[in-house]
Amino acid sequence: MAKKCLEYINELNDYLDGEIDSSLCAEIEAHLGECQNCRIMVDTMRQTVKLCREGKVINLPESLESKLNNLLKERWDKKFGKQG
Numbered sequence: 251m252a253k254k255c256l257e258y259i260n261e262l263n264d265y266l267d268g269e270i271d272s273s274l275c276a277e278i279e280a281h282l283g284e285c286q287n288c289r290i291m292v293d294t295m296r297q298t299v300k301l302c303r304e305g306k307v308i309n310l311p312e313s314l315e316s317k318l319n320n321l322l323k324e325r326w327d328k329k330f331g332k333q334g
């Protein structure tokens with residue numbers, strides 16, 4: 251059974267920092283190839299990290315942020331059922 255999106259998301263911080271095991275990195279990239287939700291998440295995080303490093307103030311539009319959160323939550327609830 252493949253890992254859940256949530257588990258990948260937890261590893262994405264390391265992935266974006268480049269401080270990640272190469273086999274795990276390949277695993278994440280394979281998942282990103284087939285999961286649009288996680289791709290959106292990575293793109294957003296990557297952009298945020300980039301702006302951070304450049305010392306810019308980040309203003310992720312509130313609408314985008316909540317839309318993203320809702321989208322991911324909905325999909326996950328549907329796919330995996332509510333957990334916890």
Ligand SMILES: [Zn+2]
Binds near residue numbers: 285286
């Ligand atoms: Zn995913």
